[in-house]
Amino acid sequence: MHPTVEMVTQRIIERSRGTRQDYLDCMAVLKAQSPHRGVLSCGNLAHGFAACSSEDKNTLKFMNKANVAIVSAYNDMLSAHQPYERFPDLIREAAHGMGSVAQFAGGTPAMCDGVTQGQPGMELSLFSRDVIAMSTAVAMSHNMFDATVLLGICDKIVPGLLIGSLSFGYLPTILIPAGPMPSGLPNKEKQRIRQLYAEGKVGKGELLEAEIKSYHSPGTCTFYGTANSNQLLVEVMGLHLPGAAFVNPNTPLRDQLTRAATEQVVRLSRPNGGELGLGDMVDEKSIVNALVALLVTGGSTNHTIHWIAIARAAGIVIDWNDYADLSAAVPSMTRIYPNGQADVNAFHDAGGTPFLIRELLAGGYLHEDVETVMGRGLEQYTRMPTLKNGTLVWSPVATETLDPEVLSSASEPFAPDGGMKVLDGNLGRGVIKVSAVAKEHHRVEAPAVVFNDQNDLAAAFEAGDLDKDCVVVVRFQGPKANGMPELHKLTPYLGVVQDRGYHVALVTDGRMSGASGKVPAAIHVYPEAANGGLLAKVQDGDVVCVDAEAGTLTLLVSEQDLAARQPAEVDLSASHSGLGREMFGWLRRVASNPEEGASFFWNHDA
Structure with a gap:
């Protein structure tokens, strides 16, 4: 091992x-x-x-x-x-x-x-x-x-x-x-249309047509988000x-x-x-x-x-x-969207999970001596199922990847590490995934632009308020505030800002989708703003440093100034009723922090 x-x-x-x-x-x-x-x-x-x-x-x-x-x-x-x-x-x-x-x-x-x-x-x-x-x-x-x-x-x-x-x-x-589902519109093209729409260069009809071509039949969405993970x-x-x-x-x-x-x-x-x-x-x-x-x-x-x-x-x-x-x-061994342009069908065709398991076992990265539904030992998971004359059989997976642009060997990976980091600092504790983030964006130090509602970010983008180096802080998005929604809607806007040549990062006590990608995002930050976190004291213009290399998340404001500030007071009632949300109030109150699973079953503080 x-x-x-x-x-x-x-x-x-x-x-x-x-x-x-x-x-x-x-x-x-x-x-x-x-x-x-x-x-x-x-x-x-x-x-x-x-x-x-x-x-x-x-x-x-x-x-x-x-x-x-x-x-x-x-x-x-x-x-x-x-x-x-x-x-x-x-x-x-x-x-x-x-x-x-x-x-x-x-x-x-x-x-x-x-x-x-x-x-x-x-x-x-x-x-x-x-x-x-x-x-x-x-x-x-x-x-x-x-x-x-x-x-x-x-x-x-x-x-x-x-x-x-x-x-x-x-x-x-x-x-x-x-x-x-079978592969639809290529992910690169879908991403391009989304960003053009965010910039106002294509209309809703063209965007909808692209989305329909992407999500087009029965089956799981083909990008490597949470479902396929x-x-x-x-x-x-x-x-x-x-x-x-x-x-x-x-x-x-x-x-x-x-x-x-x-x-x-x-x-x-x-x-x-x-x-x-x-x-x-x-x-x-x-x-x-x-x-x-x-x-x-x-x-x-x-x-x-x-x-x-x-x-x-x-x-x-x-x-x-x-x-x-x-x-x-x-090692980092796959390039599946959003960490690349291929989808899970291409990954499967390249050798898929059986090839991945075989390589990881050979490299000592997986425990082989585990109990599985097929019996003891993970080695039997290095086989691929096929039909021969209508009969299900398993055969050893190919010894070489069938698409080295999508699936690598453990000895020649795409990167030497997995790209997931823990961030710690006075702003709190969170995680960041940099496997799809260019090296020059692993550290962003810039003035904060603060939002208490994710829906306000689009208006700021359209007004040009984000056309600068900035750390976008979207707070009051944690479990206790509003159930910790995913903020994938923000991705096209932040991606456009980055493509315009600016250094931009996201800091939030909410979640990003499993499809988060090229923009550095410090997510799941706790203590959340609604539970005494320093996020509630961040103001527009404060310098924030998101450093995935050092593993730090820092608000560069003196302790004296912070002590004099009152945390922002935000009316969250709109997120607490309507569309069934009123029935989930007790879950918001007792949910544990993200590092404990954001669960109401095992809240160590309750």
Whole structure:
């Protein structure tokens, strides 16, 4: 093993010793009671399979056959999740072929951040993760099941499904992806049209046409944002079938992978002799593997929040220092938009996740000795699935990348590090991703331009107020203020300012999208402005230094002057009602800070 990977892993094991043991003890008690439907009364059991066919009822009367829970985030408004409409029938058919049963246990909410970017609904987005976790727990609470398949892809949905399922971690669990849509308008062209629109050089009609050509069919959006980062990380953790993440939807191969995942989770169930559950597979080593995969691919910054919460659900405590130390040690091996111009289809065609895993194993960057849904050992995830005469087979991935502009070897990476840094300073603590940021922009020291509402930035841009070296501070965007929305809407404006030759950076207590790119952005900064953070005292013209090289985030104002200032008072009531936001007030009040997962499950201060 690479010494830094080993060091971080051991540090996490030591830090988590008590909480991890508590979790495992709890799972052991629950596992000893399974199959749970065996403890149900006759009335309970009759209710549990009342709607089943007579054949399924006969199967479920006995305890020697598996009942597979289907938990799905299907809706047909999300392009990524629309293909899931067909999956329950495929899963039931595959379970029957194994002499078992599959029941649709429950659905979870699933919102599309692409629809809600810059809209009030985005202020529910982060909290939807923990709502999804609770919805998953409700679905599983009937105690009817021996195994679980999870149907979900996008931003908060996979983390929420995992967090909820880890409360039932004694059950074997497989996540079944649906795959990305085929490639549409090239990302470079989409980015160009967006910036032209921001500059007023093209109209809304031309912008809409470009967006329609980009997001054009069922399947996941093809850029490497949070949704596709989810898929890659889950596969590296061994919770998918090998090579399953980026197979396009509604294809024979995708359908066969769905059937095979069902068959495999049945094999893993206790009625079929299985002994390991999700909680055994999500351990310290698999979490480190996920972080390494995130960093070597320049994945979504949202996972500096979400994977902390997932780990905590399994009793594992990680923090931003773990990300930073790993990032400094691992190579950058992909160029997928926004860290390049290719999309995830090109990445998959170049060798995809199986090639990446093989290279990282060879370099000592991943733990091979982990439990996966395919058995012990990550080496079997270096295979790519194909159909031969209609039969699903796995073959060793190519020994060389099939597109060195998209996917590199570990020995000849695009960059020597992962590009994710922790920033600390008097302004607070945050993270920055510089894998797509040019070297000359890694340090920006300039006067602040302060906004309390992201919607005010467009007007300032159009007025020319940003045509200068500046650090744009967008505050009161944290969990307690308004639910910590993504601020991806700001990206085209800031990109134009940078392209005009100015040095510009963003500082915010909010989030950026998984598609954040070339503009340096200090994000997730805490303490947030609404919770006593110094961000609330920053004034226009104050000099702010964002230094990704030194890892500092500094407001260059004397302590004496700062002590004399009163924090800005902002009326946040408009973000606290309307479009359902009034129902999330208690979540805003009790959410933990971003480095603790921005969760209301594990708030150390509550």
